[in-house]
Amino acid sequence: MTRVCKIILVCEGWRDSAxxxxxxxxxxxxxxAVDPKVNPGGCGHGWVKGKFVxxxxxxxxxxEGRGVLGLMDEDGQxxxxxxxxxxxxxxxxxxxxxxxxxxRCLLLPARNIETWLYWLIAxxxxxxxxxxxxxxxxxxxxxxxxxxxxxxxxxxxxxxxHTLNHAxxxxxxxxxxxxSLGRLREFLGGVRR
Numbered sequence: 001m002t003r004v005c006k007i008i009l010v011c012e013g014w015r016d017s018a019x020x021x022x023x024x025x026x027x028x029x030x031x032x033a034v035d036p037k038v039n040p041g042g043c044g045h046g047w048v049k050g051k052f053v054x055x056x057x058x059x060x061x062x063x064e065g066r067g068v069l070g071l072m073d074e075d076g077q078x079x080x081x082x083x084x085x086x087x088x089x090x091x092x093x094x095x096x097x098x099x100x101x102x103x104r105c106l107l108l109p110a111r112n113i114e115t116w117l118y119w120l121i122a123x124x125x126x127x128x129x130x131x132x133x134x135x136x137x138x139x140x141x142x143x144x145x146x147x148x149x150x151x152x153x154x155x156x157x158x159x160x161x162h163t164l165n166h167a168x169x170x171x172x173x174x175x176x177x178x179x180s181l182g183r184l185r186e187f188l189g190g191v192r193r
Contacts, residue, residue, distance in 0.1 A: 114137040116177050
């Protein structure tokens with residue numbers, strides 16, 4: 001059986017961390033192999049970008065079976081903009097670029113992690129929900145038909161994501177979520193040995 005040596009999990013907050021750890025646990029990644037690094041405060045996306053780059057630099061010192069998984073809200077800036085910001089920082093340090101299959105994975109919930117949480121919870125409960133990736137569900141509240149998400153919902157939402165097929169996501173799935181599930185599958189393939 002293949003195993004993962006170490007995944008450095010770089011997140012904006014505890015919700016992102018719990019969500020990602022839920023997915024990884026459902027994927028049979030031993031919790032001891034996951035090292036969460038959570039923003040201690042201040043600008044979340046700025047901290048994640050810097051820490052992600054720092055941890056990618058650390059990857060070059062270790063053998064296979066290691067990876068960096070970053071989560072950073074898109075915050076209405078656009079997925080391409082956020083990816084380009086990180087890619088430029090990596091390039092400035094002469095580091096390899098974002099590549100999930102090589103253990104350098106960046107997930108960008110659009111608009112933020114709450115979009116994914118609401119959709120995943122509604123999907124698991126069989127509740128039809130009309131969502132988009134531009135509404136700020138963190139501040140504007142839940143979509144119609146959904147209860148407000150709490151911290152306790154984050155890990156189960158990540159676990160539910162693992163049960164979905166990235167090649168045939170359910171109708172209404174936020175596009176960035178479907179794309180990220182594919183990247184997560186590539187990432188796991190890249191860090192298992």
